[in-house]
Amino acid sequence: MAWTRRYDEAEPQRVNRWLAQNGVCSRREAEGLIGQGLVSIDGERVDDVGRKILPGQILTLSDRAEALLEATLSVVIHKPMGVVSSQPEGQQIPAVRLLTRETLWGEATTIPGSANRLAPIGRLDMDSRGLLVLTEDGVLAKAVIGPASEMEKEYLVRVAGEISERKLKQLRHGLQLDGRQLRPARVDRMGGQQLRFILQEGRNRQIRRMCDLVGLSVVDLLRVRIGPLTLGDLPEGRWRPLTQAERTALLSAPAPASQRES
Structure with a gap:
């Protein structure tokens, strides 16, 4: 099941920074996932590595993104x-x-x-x-x-x-x-x-x-x-x-x- 989480912070934040703060992956890894089209916000694919997520929006990592992260031994x-x-x-x-x-x-x-x-x-x-x-x-x-x-x-x-x-x-x-x-x-x-x-x-x-x-x-x-x-x-x-x-x-x-x- 794809990783999904609602963004509840008060201020917008860059997606790669937020993923790193949540311990999902490093900022560089997040940028790589975005570059491969494996990250979406409210069902829309994120293509800009500088994209910010807004309060109330829902971020999702695809199953393939999770598989790539899990490949690290x-x-x-x-x-x-x-x-x-x-x-x-x-x-x-x-x-x-x-x-x-x-x-x-x-x-x-x-x-x-x-x-x-x-x-x-x-x-x-x-x-x-x-x-x-x-x-x-x-x-x-x-x-x-x-x-x-x-x-x-x-x-x-x-x-x-x-x-x-x-x-x-x-x-x-x-x-x-x-x-x-x-x-x-x-x-x-x-x-x-x-x-x-x-x-x-x-x-x-x-x-x-x-x-x-x-x-x-x-x-x-x-x-x-x-x-x-x-x-x-x-x-x-x-x-x-x-x-x-x-x-x-x-x-x-x-x-x-x-x-x-x-």
């Missing part, structure tokens, strides 16, 4: 320890090497190959495991890890050391890394030595360094969620394609309230 991996997200050094194993027919979980129309340029959105260091997304989709990457993104990432972390309320309070508020204040984090004790972290940023080895600052050592770190996307029952070392519904959910995920539950 994105995959979900349960990354094991010992595998790097990207840019391997020496004998390190990059996550893309896991994308084989033998490690596929479920079905896929395409098995990624050398022609695909898949990059991680939200890296996991080599010593961590769990949910990792690789994509060719620049719009998706911007939504998840762009400078304006506040998308939550959730981790289950097993630590060594004494867990106290003082340390939990420090982890939630007040820590600095590299001379910069960290955003507030949700940190809950799940039982025993396991903590749950929910972050809205992704500094290099952030959780490990946060724990070091309060005298805790990370024994195991598992990412289980990125925004609305969860690891679910995907086995370790396996992968599957990201579905269109999951892409749409990631692009339309609202920014969470600022730590109401911290």
Whole structure:
């Protein structure tokens, strides 16, 4: 079914800009769709890439436009320890090497190959495991890890050391890394030595360094969620394609309230 949406803003806006703001595609992609005659307003084809949509008008992308946007490959991996997200050094194993027919979980129309340029959105260091997304989709990457993104990432972390309320309070508020204040984090004790972290940023080895600052050592770190996307029952070392519904959910995920539950 063709993508259709009513324009309810107060002022006219260029079609390509509005589509980009809604996370449908980039401005350049929108211009390409317009150039191919795949965009219409109130049933009339849009031919001018500078065309503005007016309040109350209805914009529609054709089925072919949606198919073109969906052709960009994105995959979900349960990354094991010992595998790097990207840019391997020496004998390190990059996550893309896991994308084989033998490690596929479920079905896929395409098995990624050398022609695909898949990059991680939200890296996991080599010593961590769990949910990792690789994509060719620049719009998706911007939504998840762009400078304006506040998308939550959730981790289950097993630590060594004494867990106290003082340390939990420090982890939630007040820590600095590299001379910069960290955003507030949700940190809950799940039982025993396991903590749950929910972050809205992704500094290099952030959780490990946060724990070091309060005298805790990370024994195991598992990412289980990125925004609305969860690891679910995907086995370790396996992968599957990201579905269109999951892409749409990631692009339309609202920014969470600022730590109401911290």
